[in-house]
Amino acid sequence: MALPAPAEPFPAAERGARPRDRSIQYSLVIQTAFIGDTILTTPLIDELASRGPVDVVATPVSAGLLQNNPSVRRVFVFDKRGAQRGVGGLWAMARTIRRHRAQHGADVDRAVAYLAQSSTRSAALAVLAGVHERIGFATSPARSMYTKRVPYIENQHHAARLWSLAFPTEARGEPRPDRLRPRLYPGAAEKGAVNDLLREHGVSGPFVALAPGSVWATKRWPYYPELAQRVTRRVPVVVIGGKDDQPQADAIAEVVAPDRFVSAVGRLSLLASAELIGRARALVSNDSSPTHMASAMGTPTITIFGPTVPDFGFGPLAPRSVVVGHATLDCRPCDRHGPRRCPLGHWRCMRELGADDVERLLTSILN
Secondary structure (H helix, E strand, O other), X not given: OOOOOOOOOOEOXXXXXXXXXXXXXXXXXXXXXXXXXXXXXXXXXXXXXXXXXXXXXXXXXXXXXXXXXXXXXXXXXXXXXXXXXXXXXXXXXXXXXXXXXXXXXXXOOEEEEEEOOOOHHHHHHHHHOOOOEXXXXXXXXXXXXXXXXXXXXXXXXXXXXXXXXXXXXXXXXXXXXHHHOOOOOOOHHHHHHHHHHHHHOXXXXXXXXXXXXOOOHHHOOXXXXXXXXXXXXXXXXXXXXXXXXXXXXXXXXXXXXXXXXXXXXXXXXXXXXXXHHHHOOEEEEEOOHHHHHHHHHOOOEEEEEOOOOHHHOOOOOOOOOEXXXXXXXXXXXXXXXXXXXXXXXXXXXXXXXXXXXXXXXXHHHHX
16 A cells, blocks of 8 residues: 655644643654554544644655544654655754744644654654653653653553553543544545546445455465455455555455456555545454554454454454454464564464354454
């Protein structure tokens, strides 16, 4: 799901009135981690927008996901691994933020940086940008550069962990589910791209979305083709993914009828992919970013966990969603992200999760 990097930061709608009984606050959210992390940061952004303007630092890949978001004033695109890599790029990004704050910060009483990614580079950026109040997780290697630290609760959903950054001095329990639902806002361009894709393939009714890819090889469930054969007896399937997921899409295409199959692999932006997922009756996904897109769009999701587990905090949040995993394996979890290869060589966490299990759950959702 490749996305060209915006040449400049793009503006979005601003929240207007000053919150009652609270000084107006400028918030800088720095989130330059993975796509899913950016999506799960949107509840924090929504909370901070009630206090004043919110700017976000994001990578070129993730920045487009924040387009049209009414809680975001401006997105700074930080190409930390490309054109802005190294100390020079860090300084350049900090100077851009400083200039923007000088031009738009006349009515702000305080400025706060929220380090949604626990990296030293992100903390250094906040320091160089002149944001004197910096809030991050107490477990971060950069915590010495924070002015306030928030506990990182391992068994909490990551959306809740990120949301808790907004309350560094208050005792907060688990927030209401509606406060943690991420939000994405596809616009006319994304809706048009999805309309064109579905029209091209003659799909006008219900369909199921499949997301067979993942950056981490051991997180790719191997039975998507078999599941697709079964699902297409009822409804067409639409495969979501980026260019690197083409082999998985081809494997599905080989076993299903052409008129029951649509490939969106490499054809849509991330935000348009979210729009497509939002139209699906359900999504079947590995433990990867499409799960979080579905959470943002309210699409019931079956998330397949292999080497990772939902207790890490990255399960689906959409209504009627479920997770699937090999509950009896002592070697799970073996990695927080998913290793390139199974450390024990058997990959039972995925190989022993058959299509029957997933089809049964999917049928209950479709019914």
